[in-house]
Amino acid sequence: MSTGTAAEQINAARAMVTMALAFSHFPAPELRLDRLPQTRDGSEYVWGVSVSLHDSLSHFEQWREALGLDPADVEAHLKGSTHWLNILGTWGGIRVRLTGFFTFHDPAPAR
16 A cells, blocks of 8 residues: 555546446446556556446446446456456546456256
8 A cells, every 4th residue: 555645546536436426327336446456467556546336247347338448357256155357447537446246156956
């Protein structure tokens, strides 16, 4: 974690408010300011916005499309009973992480 000042968060906070206003008619996500990797190797971090949605992949897709994030960059994580889609990108010049949590139900075994 950085030992910088709160001023470093201003652009990300502004983007978060702008995002909430621009997509106020969308399903409500959990929004928060986070330190996000600026580079693919994770060697640099910047303040950005994390957008999390629960239990609806269609809501994840709606937000992904609106934020202009490339579907080819979506990563799927299936671990035990916790499943999620995750994508990092940039919106309005600010780093964004979109995460969609979901439940996967195995079909009943055939008899």
